[in-house]
Amino acid sequence: MMSFLFGRKxxxxxxxxxxxxxxxxxRTDLTPAELEALKDDLIATISRHIDIxxxxxxxxxxxxxxxxxxxxxxxLKSATRKRTR
Amino acid sequence: MTAKVITVxxxxxxxxxxxxxxxxxxALAARGQKVTCIDGDIGLRNLDVVLGLENRIVYDLVxxxxxxxxxxxxxxxxxxxxxxxxxxxAQTRDKTAVSPSDMVRLCDELRTEVDWIIIDSPAxxxxxFKNAVAAxxxxxxxxxxxxxxxxxxxxxxxxxxxxGKGPASLIINRLNPTMVKRGDMLSVEDVLDLLAIxxxxxxxxxxxxxxxxxxxQPLALDDKSKAxxxxxHIARRLLGEKVPFQDFNTPNVFQRLLGRK
Ligand SMILES: Nc1ncnc2c1ncn2[C@@H]1O[C@H](COP(=O)(O)OP(=O)(O)OP(=O)(O)O)[C@@H](O)[C@H]1O
Ligand SMILES: [Mg+2]
Numbered sequence: 068m069m070s071f072l073f074g075r076k077x078x079x080x081x082x083x084x085x086x087x088x089x090x091x092x093x094r095t096d097l098t099p100a101e102l103e104a105l106k107d108d109l110i111a112t113i114s115r116h117i118d119i120x121x122x123x124x125x126x127x128x129x130x131x132x133x134x135x136x137x138x139x140x141x142x143l144k145s146a147t148r149k150r151t152r
Numbered sequence: 153m154t155a156k157v158i159t160v161x162x163x164x165x166x167x168x169x170x171x172x173x174x175x176x177x178x179a180l181a182a183r184g185q186k187v188t189c190i191d192g193d194i195g196l197r198n199l200d201v202v203l204g205l206e207n208r209i210v211y212d213l214v215x216x217x218x219x220x221x222x223x224x225x226x227x228x229x230x231x232x233x234x235x236x237x238x239x240x241x242a243q244t245r246d247k248t249a250v251s252p253s254d255m256v257r258l259c260d261e262l263r264t265e266v267d268w269i270i271i272d273s274p275a276x277x278x279x280x281f282k283n284a285v286a287a288x289x290x291x292x293x294x295x296x297x298x299x300x301x302x303x304x305x306x307x308x309x310x311x312x313x314x315x316g317k318g319p320a321s322l323i324i325n326r327l328n329p330t331m332v333k334r335g336d337m338l339s340v341e342d343v344l345d346l347l348a349i350x351x352x353x354x355x356x357x358x359x360x361x362x363x364x365x366x367x368x369q370p371l372a373l374d375d376k377s378k379a380x381x382x383x384x385h386i387a388r389r390l391l392g393e394k395v396p397f398q399d400f401n402t403p404n405v406f407q408r409l410l411g412r413k
Contacts, residue, residue, distance in 0.1 A: 079338050
């Protein structure tokens with residue numbers, strides 16, 4: 068709707084964006100669903116040792132050249148509590 | 153002599169591998185190099201017609217491998233360029249008639265006789281592709297600025313890396329500068345961002361490619377054709393020359409003249 072009103076997005080841009088996502092999964096052999104499962108496992112494991120907020124955990128695939136990297140950002144609960152006090 | 157073995161591969165079919173092998177081979181031979189190209193597309197041979205040598209075939213790759221003829225007998229000499237040879241693919245066999253180690257053995261025998269061995273890979277990532285890259289010192293991965301061709305090129309690059317055959321170099325074929333300019337085709341920069349490998353050539357879309365293949369005369373010798381120039385540049389880069397990449401972003405001469413003072 069919006070794109071209809073404000074001019075079509077260039078098709079080359081959609082091609083590039085779509086390819087960026089497709090290539091990440093092709094290269095790692097990891098589907099979005101498997102990435103979610105990995106995330107759940109990771110949260111469960113870490114929670115056994117330290118208090119975290121599952122909703123705040125960010126796990127993403129990043130790339131540098133042809134290298135793929137799994138980047139996890141896991142804020143600790145006790146740390147945030149102290150800071151807000 | 154110890155030849156360098158170069159394979160052109162792509163994953164996706166029809167992106168221009170055979171055209172490129174023919175033209176790089178011709179361009180190298182025109183620069184005084186001794187070149188043999190091998191058609192690795194068994195069952196779908198085409199390099200012979202692109203080079204205009206289809207009427208001279210007696211023996212083929214599978215005949216050499218199965219010992220029905222000597223290597224020399226299967227090398228068809230191009231009459232226009234005395235140091236250019238073709239080993240054609242067998243037309244009535246399939247890819248299983250050749251194994252990767254057959255290709256390594258054959259290329260090892262050939263290495264002492266020529267400067268360059270250029271191998272045309274079939275599409276796909278199975279046996280034919282594995283045969284074609286088995287002996288390669290360097291693989292040139294070919295793509296078009298288009299979603300499925302780029303995706304398949306990425307698969308091939310990944311497979312080559314996993315096999316210790318990297319780093320591959322990229323050729324982008326059929327670039328249409330007018331479409332890039334209006335935002336309807338991936339640019340060279342876009343493709344390089346996505347695939348993250350070194351570039352060795354940019355070949356524009358050019359009608360002369362089809363005219364040349366109609367006639368069986370590769371256009372790498374035609375200095376007026378844009379694609380022909382691009383193939384010559386690739387050949388020179390293979391020879392180690394630093395040839396700057398052409399800027400196809402300014403589609404015609406008038407705009408270029410107006411744009412600059
Ligand atoms: N730069 C170009 N400009 C215009 N047409 C081109 C260009 N490059 C290739 N073509 C045309 O595209 C078609 C496919 O080319 P070619 O046979 O070289 O591809 P291929 O990758 O070898 O295909 P296959 O995977 O089937 O072996 C041919 O008709 C060829 O003439
Ligand atoms: Mg072909």
